[in-house]
Amino acid sequence: MDKAEIEAVVRRELQRIAPEADIEALDPNGDVREELDIDSMDLLRFVTALDAELGVSVPESDYRRIATVRGCTDYLAEKLAQRAA
Numbered sequence: 001m002d003k004a005e006i007e008a009v010v011r012r013e014l015q016r017i018a019p020e021a022d023i024e025a026l027d028p029n030g031d032v033r034e035e036l037d038i039d040s041m042d043l044l045r046f047v048t049a050l051d052a053e054l055g056v057s058v059p060e061s062d063y064r065r066i067a068t069v070r071g072c073t074d075y076l077a078e079k080l081a082q083r084a085a
Helices: 003-017 032-036 040-054 060-066 069-084
Strands: none
Touching: 003 032, 003 040, 003 069, 040 060, 040 069, 060 069
């Protein structure tokens, strides 16, 4: 799975969390929680959805690494590459 496909999954799951938001307009480097005005429960639902969709668990200690669309995409790509190795 390449980064474009991973980013598509990230954006799709964010759209499910915040259906009223224009996900395509998100700043790739902006803080997702601030831009979408989501709370910690929404973030947990997002992390759970990523695990279900991609099979990547994100420990709470790594939440800062998934705070942006770009950071989340890079983090997931790294984890998927490690798993494939």
